[in-house]
Amino acid sequence: MSFWNQLVNRFRGGSGEEIDWEALLIEADLGIKLATEWVDEIRAEGLSRTPEKAELFLREKMTKLVRIPPPLPIKHKPEVILLIGVNGSGKTTTAAKLAAKAKQEGRLVHLGAADTFRAAAAEQLEAWGARLEIPVTSAAPGTDPASVAVRSLLASQEAKSDLLIIDTAGRQANKRNLLLELQKIKRSLQKKVETIPHHTWLVADGTTGSGVIQQAKEFHEAIGLTGIIVTKLDGSAQGGMVAAVRAEIGLPTYYLGRGEKPEDLKRFEAKDFVDRFFGE
Ligand SMILES: Nc1nc2c(ncn2[C@@H]2O[C@H](COP(=O)(O)OP(=O)(O)O)[C@@H](O)[C@H]2O)c(=O)[nH]1
Ligand SMILES: [Mg+2]
Known part of the structure; x- marks a missing residue:
């Protein structure tokens, strides 16, 4: 099972209950600041009870965030x-x-x-x-x-x-x-x-x-x-x-x-x- 699915299972409440997103995202090493920000957005989008949809939402956010800027050309040697x-x-x-x-x-x-x-x-x-x-x-x-x-x-x-x-x-x-x-x-x-x-x-x-x-x-x-x-x-x-x-x-x-x-x-x-x- 993927790292993410293990976390979702761990922080899933009873049936129909919300996932503890904040605890989950902190456990995923996102730090309190980013975790809090993303929890707010999951809630604002109405995705807090639908982990599959929340995952798609977060995948997109993370992909955009971590993209590396193209390297600047280095003119000097070395x-x-x-x-x-x-x-x-x-x-x-x-x-x-x-x-x-x-x-x-x-x-x-x-x-x-x-x-x-x-x-x-x-x-x-x-x-x-x-x-x-x-x-x-x-x-x-x-x-x-x-x-x-x-x-x-x-x-x-x-x-x-x-x-x-x-x-x-x-x-x-x-x-x-x-x-x-x-x-x-x-x-x-x-x-x-x-x-x-x-x-x-x-x-x-x-x-x-x-x-x-x-x-x-x-x-x-x-x-x-x-x-x-x-x-x-x-x-x-x-x-x-x-x-x-x-x-x-x-x-x-x-x-x-x-x-x-x-x-x-x-x-x-x-x-x-x-x-x-x-x-x-
Ligand atoms: N498993 C694993 N061990 C690593 C990795 N990078 C470094 N190490 C190990 O971590 C230990 C410390 O590495 P070292 O380069 O001497 O750390 P330094 O003190 O920062 O120079 C060594 O035993 C490395 O083999 C890694 O990506 N994976
Ligand atoms: Mg060293």
């Missing part, structure tokens, strides 16, 4: 993606997966290991680089991450790479320090080329549900995001927060992680996403 997010969200694996995809498409790729918080972090990205045959700029633990980011930019410019993906730390002494560190990385890159990074993407763990919405707000306010990637949607989580992040913050989702292998990172497709969410 195109630079900065990946940020909390510890364990999947940044390093996502950097490797994105790199593998781009290489497969015939692009010349470079990786920057700007997580210098732990020795294991750079080693993890270097291992991926070795496996994928993609060069990695890294440094000893404790090195200023902003300087590693800048060095990775210089190296990728030198190598005439098409794409540079910079991985960052998710941990610091505290959240404030992490945000300061990320701001410094971004500022240092901008000092070299004003438009870099072209993309600042939050990598967020989909199993944290609507927690992703709050995280996206915080990082967006402090760093300025251009989009998000939601990982770990290979379990029961179906990614309702993708709609909420778009509705509340205006940020599109570019990729979804549905497993640990490189091919498990999927380019976000609105129709595919909505079909999975509600069931085909």
Whole structure:
């Protein structure tokens, strides 16, 4: 049974009673704001007792909401993606997966290991680089991450790479320090080329549900995001927060992680996403 039908069954009252739409939509990770808005609309349309009709109505709303804007042409070489997010969200694996995809498409790729918080972090990205045959700029633990980011930019410019993906730390002494560190990385890159990074993407763990919405707000306010990637949607989580992040913050989702292998990172497709969410 689809994720959506399971929810409908769970929140269905007795015969003829209304479905608890608010609880259902919150359980679907849409966040309180969007859930409340959509419940009001379901009621206003007179669909609250007809789940099939309500589903059609919501399918259309969600499809319109999550559609990705066409990417702006990147005139500069390399195109630079900065990946940020909390510890364990999947940044390093996502950097490797994105790199593998781009290489497969015939692009010349470079990786920057700007997580210098732990020795294991750079080693993890270097291992991926070795496996994928993609060069990695890294440094000893404790090195200023902003300087590693800048060095990775210089190296990728030198190598005439098409794409540079910079991985960052998710941990610091505290959240404030992490945000300061990320701001410094971004500022240092901008000092070299004003438009870099072209993309600042939050990598967020989909199993944290609507927690992703709050995280996206915080990082967006402090760093300025251009989009998000939601990982770990290979379990029961179906990614309702993708709609909420778009509705509340205006940020599109570019990729979804549905497993640990490189091919498990999927380019976000609105129709595919909505079909999975509600069931085909
Ligand atoms: N099941 C699953 N695991 C993932 C996915 N993305 C990342 N992981 C795993 O999550 C863990 C943390 O990933 P990592 O990239 O090191 O996170 P980071 O701390 O943000 O760099 C690793 O074990 C990854 O293999 C995903 O889409 N699905
Ligand atoms: Mg990492």
